[in-house]
Amino acid sequence: MSHLQLYAAGSNARGQLATRDCEDAHTFTPCSFGDLTTEIQPLHVNSLVQIACGANHTLALLKRSTDGTTELWGCGDGSKGQLGTLPSSSSTTEFRLLSLKHPFPGYSIKSVACGWETSYLVLAKPQEDDVVVSFGSNDFGALGPSQTTEIAIGRVNHVQLPLPPSVINTKPYKLTVDSLSASVHHVIVTANIFQDNQARTVVYGWGACRTGQLGTLLKSGRSISFSPNPVIVYEAPLSGQIASSAVGTQHTVLLDSASKIFSFGSNRKQQLTGVEALKNVTHIGCTWNGTYVAVLDGGQWSILATGDNNKGQLGSPQSPDASLALPRAVHFPFTTQSHSLIxxxxxxxxxxxxxxxxxxxxxxxxxWGWGWNEHGNLGLGHTADVNVPMRIWSSSGDSTQPDGVNIWAGCGTSWISCLS
Structure with a gap:
């Protein structure tokens, strides 16, 4: 029988790698779940749905094999309540099952995200609207609107999403959350609102917004620094739909169903340069100061990158100061004929x-991985930055490493789930 395992490398100051210590891991190390084993399979789950990472905490969303329900586990720093009401201490060096008290009985966890010291969940229940909740730090209004001025540590806060004027609130409607993306201090939620046999895609955001990462928000003619109340960043036409979102520290990128990119926020590091002109886009992603795009053209894939390159983040053999057109292709030492990008x-x-x-x-x-490696987060056994992609995990050839089935990346951390 195959066993599902999780490996992590990188920054570990508060135990966020779940390796039962607080030392940075310069090679990929098995994660621990409670007092059981490093294998996820004995926990009666058949899949690891998602990993989300904050500054020093990690959430893991697991799906049970018995009934298909999800479980939320967490590790690392919980001092601001970002791990809910986890008992015994403010941090944990292994994944623990989290118990959250929220006023939504019968709802299951659909997806998770992490800000710097804040956690977010999308809750779902058949025949009901999806719900977004938050817990942890409220810096820059990260928790969203609250009914109280004092927010208790670990208290779960309901983030209510306003209806756009195009939706008539006196008529029945259904709201589903399709994606939830969180950066250091701002959050983007993509929702579909169904009414009268039509679907409207609405993108909401809250948190830090001075550089326009939530669109243009003004008060008395001046940009505001943050908004605790969700605002409508973008509403797609009825013929369109937002497929995914990605966020950096000061920018936001959206991809619609027609492979068109929309971007908001700072371009100081050229993190938005040229992205809206790209075609045949299948996937988007953001580092703190960069934007990455997967393109499929004529059956051939490529990854294009733009933004900060002082740590080799753009993945090309030229020097970091090379004056080349952006976005530019990440340089892999193989062709698309030998590797399929998953x-x-x-x-x-x-x-x-x-x-x-x-x-x-x-x-x-x-x-394969590249870029900033100060904490050994590329798992190569050293802490030197990597300017071009290097193979960091392989189940091919003579390798004894198990087969990687999914990847995630966080704040100086890297994660690989495997079947062995």
């Missing part, structure tokens, strides 16, 4: 890519 993941200032090998008789995978 997914890429953006961390704070490093990037991971998951590939399957086309010429392998059995399914084999590789993970």
């Amino acid at each position: 997914k890429f993941a953006c961390g704070s200032e490093h990037i991971l890519c998951l590939f399957t090998l086309k010429d392998s008789a059995q399914p084999k995978s590789e993970v």
